[in-house]
Amino acid sequence: MSQVNYAxxxxxxxxxxxxxxxxxxxxxxAYLDRLNEHPHKIITTVDDPDFDAKxxxxxxxxxxxxxxxxxxxx
Amino acid sequence: xxxxxxxxxxxxxSYWLTYILLQPIHLVCIDERTNNLxxxxxxxxxxxxxxxxxxxxx
Numbered sequence: 001m002s003q004v005n006y007a008x009x010x011x012x013x014x015x016x017x018x019x020x021x022x023x024x025x026x027x028x029x030a031y032l033d034r035l036n037e038h039p040h041k042i043i044t045t046v047d048d049p050d051f052d053a054k055x056x057x058x059x060x061x062x063x064x065x066x067x068x069x070x071x072x073x074x
Numbered sequence: 075x076x077x078x079x080x081x082x083x084x085x086x087x088s089y090w091l092t093y094i095l096l097q098p099i100h101l102v103c104i105d106e107r108t109n110n111l112x113x114x115x116x117x118x119x120x121x122x123x124x125x126x127x128x129x130x131x132x
Contacts (some may be wrong), residue, residue: 015119019100032105032112035122046083046129055090055131059097059121066120 006030076104079129080111087123087131091115 006014006027011034018027044054076084084102091097101114108126115121125131 015114019114019119028103029105029107032108036108040124040132043123043131045131046079046086046125051086051131052090055087056094059090059095062121063095063116066116066118 076111076125077127077129080125080127083125083129083131084111084113087113087125091121097121 004017004024004027006017007030009017011031014027014031014034018024018031021027043058044051048054088099091099097116099113099115100119102111104111105124110124110126113121113123113125115123123131
């Protein structure tokens with residue numbers, strides 16, 4: 001495989017690329033490095049009694065954000 | 075291998091995503107550098123989660 005320039009890809013392009021090239025571990029690592037550069041907001045912990053409610057709220061928020069960005073597939 | 079805590083978190087997340095919200099899961103794997111469990115899901119491939127070995131979900 002020829003050298004792939006991950007840095008030239010947008011986040012979305014890189015995500016799509018590693019999904020389509022599962023054998024390319026470097027692409028996946030490059031994507032995770034990019035993801036982990038951003039500060040994380042801890043949603044919950046596995047043993048939190050409110051796990052379900054917090055997960056549901058976080059998922060709804062992410063889905064809402066995607067809709068607003070027009071990212072969601074038609 | 076994921077920790078027991080990560081597996082419990084994965085089950086609960088999978089349940090919410092697939093059973094309640096009807097969202098597909100595309101990829102589940104461990105980042106062997108951080109040992110975080112990574113999950114990519116969603117119709118628009120836009121739902122991403124990581125579960126740390128001690129059970130933090132972000």
